[in-house]
Amino acid sequence: MHRKAAAKATFDIGEMQKFLDGKYAPAKEKIRDILAAPMFQHVEGLSKEQYREQVLIWCKELARNKMGSYAFPKEVGGKGDMGSNISAFETLAHFDLSLLVKFGVQMGLWGGSVYNLGTEKHHKDLLPGVMSLDTPGCFAMTETGHGSNVQGLETVARYDRETDSFVINSTTPGARKDYIGGAAAHAKKATVFAQLEVNGKNEGVHALVVPIRDEEGNAMPGVTITDCGEKKGLNGVDNGRLFFQNVKIPRDNLLDRFGGVNENGQYVTSIEDPNKRFFTMIGTLITGRVSIGAGANSTAKNGLATAIRYAEQRVQFGDPEQKLIDYQAHQGRLLPKLAKTYALDFAIKDLIDEYVNVNDETRRDVGELAGGLKAMASRHAIDTLQECREACGGQGYLEVNRFARWQEDVDIFSTFEGDNTILNQLVAKGGLSKLSKKAKEKGALGMIISMAGDSIENAWEKSIVYSRRTSPEHLKGKEFHKDAFEYRAEQTLMQAGKKLRKLVKKGVPKAEAANLCQKDLIEAGIAQIENQVFQSFSKAVDKADPQLKPVLDQMCDLYALSTIEEHKGWFLEQDYFSGSKSEAISRQVTKLCADLRPNAVGLVDAFGISEKCLAAPIAYGNIPA
Amino acid sequence: MHRKAAAKATFDIGEMQKFLDGKYAPAKEKIRDILAAPMFQHVEGLSKEQYREQVLIWCKELARNKMGSYAFPKEVGGKGDMGSNISAFETLAHFDLSLLVKFGVQMGLWGGSVYNLGTEKHHKDLLPGVMSLDTPGCFAMTETGHGSNVQGLETVARYDRETDSFVINSTTPGARKDYIGGAAAHAKKATVFAQLEVNGKNEGVHALVVPIRDEEGNAMPGVTITDCGEKKGLNGVDNGRLFFQNVKIPRDNLLDRFGGVNENGQYVTSIEDPNKRFFTMIGTLITGRVSIGAGANSTAKNGLATAIRYAEQRVQFGDPEQKLIDYQAHQGRLLPKLAKTYALDFAIKDLIDEYVNVNDETRRDVGELAGGLKAMASRHAIDTLQECREACGGQGYLEVNRFARWQEDVDIFSTFEGDNTILNQLVAKGGLSKLSKKAKEKGALGMIISMAGDSIENAWEKSIVYSRRTSPEHLKGKEFHKDAFEYRAEQTLMQAGKKLRKLVKKGVPKAEAANLCQKDLIEAGIAQIENQVFQSFSKAVDKADPQLKPVLDQMCDLYALSTIEEHKGWFLEQDYFSGSKSEAISRQVTKLCADLRPNAVGLVDAFGISEKCLAAPIAYGNIPA
Secondary structure: OOOOOOOOOOOOHHHHHHHHHHHHHHHHHHHHHHHOOOOOOOOOOOOHHHHHHHHHHHHHHHHHOOOOOOOOOHHHOOOOOHHHHHHHHHHHOOOOHHHHHHHHHHHHHHHHHHHHHOOHHHHHHHHHHHHHOOOOEEEEOOEOOEOOOHHHOOEEEEEEOOOOEEEEEEOOHHHOEEEEEOOOOOOOEEEEEEEEEEOOEEEEEEEEEEEOEOOOOOEOOOEEEEEOOOEOOOOOOOEEEEEEOOEEEEHHHEOOOOEEEOOOOOEEEOOOOHHHHHHHHHHOOOHHHHHHHHHHHHHHHHHHHHHHHHHOOOEEOOOOOEEHHHOHHHHHHHHHHHHHHHHHHHHHHHHHHHHHOOOOOOHHHHHHHHHHHHHHHHHHHHHHHHHHHHHOHHHHHEHHHOHHHHHHHHHHHHOOOOOHHHHHHHHHHHHHHHHHHHHHHHHHHHHHHHHHHHHHHHHHHOOHHHHHOOOHHHHOOHHHHHHHHHHHHHHHHHHHHHHHHHHHHOOOOHHHHHHHOHHHHHHHHHHHHHHHHHHHHHHHHHHOOOOOHHHHHHHHHHHHHHHHHHOHHHHHHOOOOOHHHHHHHHHHHHHHHHHHHHHHHHHHHOOOOOHHHHOOHHHHOOOOO | OOOOOOOOOOOOHHHHHHHHHHHHHHHHHHHHHHHOOOOOOOOOOOOHHHHHHHHHHHHHHHHHOOOOOOOOOHHHOOOOOHHHHHHHHHHHOOOOHHHHHHHHHHHHHHHHHHHHHOOHHHHHHHHHHHHHOOOOEEEEOOEOOEOOOHHHOOEEEEEEOOOOEEEEEEOOHHHOEEEEEOOOOOOOEEEEEEEEEEOOEEEEEEEEEEEOEOOOOOEOOOEEEEEOOOEOOOOOOOEEEEEEOOEEEEHHHEOOOOEEEOOOOOEEEOOOOHHHHHHHHHHOOOHHHHHHHHHHHHHHHHHHHHHHHHHOOOEEOOOOOEEHHHOHHHHHHHHHHHHHHHHHHHHHHHHHHHHHOOOOOOHHHHHHHHHHHHHHHHHHHHHHHHHHHHHOHHHHHEHHHOHHHHHHHHHHHHOOOOOHHHHHHHHHHHHHHHHHHHHHHHHHHHHHHHHHHHHHHHHHHOOHHHHHOOOHHHHOOHHHHHHHHHHHHHHHHHHHHHHHHHHHHOOOOHHHHHHHOHHHHHHHHHHHHHHHHHHHHHHHHHHOOOOOHHHHHHHHHHHHHHHHHHOHHHHHHOOOOOHHHHHHHHHHHHHHHHHHHHHHHHHHHOOOOOHHHHOOHHHHOOOOO
16 A cells, blocks of 8 residues: 555646636635735734724725725715625635624625615715725614514614604513624614504514714613623624613614605505515515625635645555545545535525526525525535544644634524524425415416426336436436436425425414424425535536536536435435435445545635635644644 | 423433432532532633633642542552542533543543553552642643554654663654643643664553653753643643653653563563554553543533523514424424433443443453444534534524533544544444454354344344334334344444455455445444444333333434434335335424423433533523623
8 A cells, every 4th residue: 555645636726716716706806915915814812802803903904995895886986796795705704704794794784784775865874984984883683582583573663753753662671682793892873673663553674773882982872782792703793782772863764765754754665565575675685695605605615625635644544654535434524525615606606696686576586595505505614614623633623723713603604694494494485485376377287287297207207217227427417416406306395385285274373384394394495405506516517618627527426416315315215216326326426535536635726715814734734833 | 373381391300310320429419519619610711821720720629529539449549439430520521621621631541541551669659649639640642643543653762771761752743742631731740652662672652651840840851842722622721742852761660561671671561462462551541432422421411401491491483482492493403412412321321331340351342332432422412512502593602601612622522532433443343353253253154144044034124014114103112223223233334344355355455445445334333332322221211210211211212213314314225114114203203302392301400410510591591681
């Protein structure tokens, strides 16, 4: 047995980086240039307060470089380029997630809420200060008692006709605004979400701009601000709590794009149905989810780049001792996760495209996809970093090698901007309502015919021959993958829908029925997204330069087959394939990992993460002294 | 839909705690009493240095209370009660893992190596100072370049006839001792593992006692000590690095129970085969693995106690809003993990019994079981805490609610005391060598007959009727569980063994063949342990008090069925059960979770974790202010 030499990639790494950078490469390059400045340097051992100040200084530097202006239209001095905005955000994530989140709160949440929920007067008045960071702000939606259930929040903004103003109150201890990034130290203003009460009637949740600190930084009268204190991670972000007692703000501070109060003190809205109005408002706020998904995937890239580069250096056992990357189990830990990272990268690119071109027609679909991809990317980042940490053994446990920081920071990505469990259910519910719309359009009979057609097609596809084919050509064929992902997406949705309908028909109250199908809905939600991600990867392979195609094709096969393998229990339950085919799939996954091994380092180098961002000594063959 | 009230447990929680405390209850009670003192209190915001001093003070208090004496025999002033020792350790883990590890290094690793590898002179000379903590020490096995591969380490202890002493050298940069708990600040002496060179011959790895600091705390001549710095967790432990340059120690400092140098300068040993000698020495050092497994499971208990108690308080969605614990998905996240925690608890109890009664005959088996359980318990703790953190949403992310600390601390349990990946393979290899021993005893023909018998039995068991039975009575029957666990344990081992043999017969070099079977070996290793854990749980249910039996029986069913569900892909591949049976198993898991929900809080309260240990405000209905 001899030790294998570091293999040369079979593709041009620079070309791969170009392909991954994609159409928004200039924005990514710009962030890389800015981060090259000496001030952007990891500093260890800062107290929470020092770290917050450091992050604020970094934010100001980004703002000075106009990185905040991508997200806003030209009329107010912005660049009107959301694709570049998110791509820059994605690149920034390689460096420091506290900086990412703090900057994202300022531009995306605080600025984004003013832009999306406000009208021209708000834009003119506030957006320049948002972009320049002269007006640091925050986004006060979540309450101590109400995280995911935004419609249930308990802060009240009552319109007072006499003074022509709103009076904001935190009506219960649970109505306190909580975890609000920027609130603990720096924010001067807040977008506060509250139940709007006009002439004694609750018009539902609306957003209002509330000054929370004066120029000297003191809390405004009636506003109590406390600090969330130390968190598991993101300690460079000053999360805080806001409690309002009779805080008075002018009528104009209501962000009134979808509903407001006119000069006569009457509530006016362009969307009469309160439920529809709420979801329209919320639907404009999906930038965060798109961005968070992208940022999470960048963090997974950091972990994989470090662990794979280390695995090419580190030897253990054997005579001579073998490199970790040459062990089957080690390949199995890291390479399927690398393939999924690539898959998510392409899926996020497609999402950005859809997001950039979003309109009222597509908004709901794009929102669901953004939520589902955020859930998948954050789950993937958390799992990947844990695997990478363990794959680097004791070295992975040292702070200097960065895993701890990445893990602690990215951990909350599964919770904020919508809890993953909820988001996956939303995807499934969206899928179901599309199904039922289709059923209504076609009428019951049409639907049955269409479903029968589907089944016949499936029956053909699932013929015994098909379900038992185990040749490598078949297993690595895109047709098989496409069919498997689609089949799973359709079937899980259909099964959840049928179960739900059956329960409701039996008289089970709707909420209880939904609860009894919760696991099915989550599984169906994930299956929809996995299918989307496969389609994006597959499309990307088709578009790739011929010299990149072979390796991307292998990576796409690995994503597809390792995902199918992960769900093999489900596929076997459905008789979608035979036991021997299932075993052949696992063998193929192992073989693909071995085949990809010589390209592993090249594939992470193509992420284009600078040494300063990655920073982990073990990623560069250095053992901490 | 109405909100469900907090349910009363169907069993006596105090009785359950007694049952869980088991036969070593007095040692657990003693630790609880000691921890009740005001000095044992979590302090946040300590620097690494302050935290280390705090932990040292705590260690001294434990030593003053004679908690270090359990592990040592009466001849040297100990109590000679290893069962109590490990049970006390398990209880201590609820409070602070830095304390646990620091105290464990002193008593178990430093003291344990002196006791197990040394002879009477070492015991008399050193153990009193170990127990009293007058001689803080450390255990210098791992090297920067050699973690799991201990036989390959590169520190050399050369016997110098002229001065009748050993000269210790770190011969390469990778030979530096690394991650050594206690080395950075407090240890005065170290058990150093080195290649023993006597008269020019390498006699393999031996352990020697090397003074590393003088009374004033200065490094001894030739010893270079550096600090590993900040780690992801366990920052109350002073991990450091040791580099030796011509460090001279007297001949008597060799721990010479299994091999030493006599007055004539000749190497003498009771075990001629160097390989056997090495594994015998290593085999005496399994206390750590038993203890680490127990400690990991205690940390999982902390997480579950907090998350489940919170889920009984926290409401979200619905009208009125429903408790988290009443949601199907939430039950599915937490309750199977609670069942596995109980399962591991009983398995660890059985392991302790085997360990207490270990002899040369059983040492290898016990060692493998200890390694496999350590791997499973640490994996389980890491996964459980992540799930619990996410199940508590934003609250779970706040330091004050403790998840961060538990996660960061327990994370390294998957790496130290033997990397989990290696340990699982060791279990499988142990299983294989038992198989091949059996084959040799029976002769080839006998083995074939015996295997044929197994297959006939399996064929009967896997008859079509059996593989399709889906009645709740069958699914919740211990016979089905027992058969499934045994079948999987046997078959995965057999399959890995056959594959390995086939490759070797084909002429593939042994190391390469093992690598090509690495995933199979890991799967087989885990399957052996899962089977053991099921047997322990099942046995415990049989022994339980009648009033505890029903709930324990349900918990055992949940452990069994959720584990089988986890591996349903494998079972379906083997045609062990049908697709519809597989689906019925999943339904049964969901139903068991719902059935157990009223007992969930009672089941975590029975862990008997004090409020001071748990500390998380959300575990006690308090929302951080």
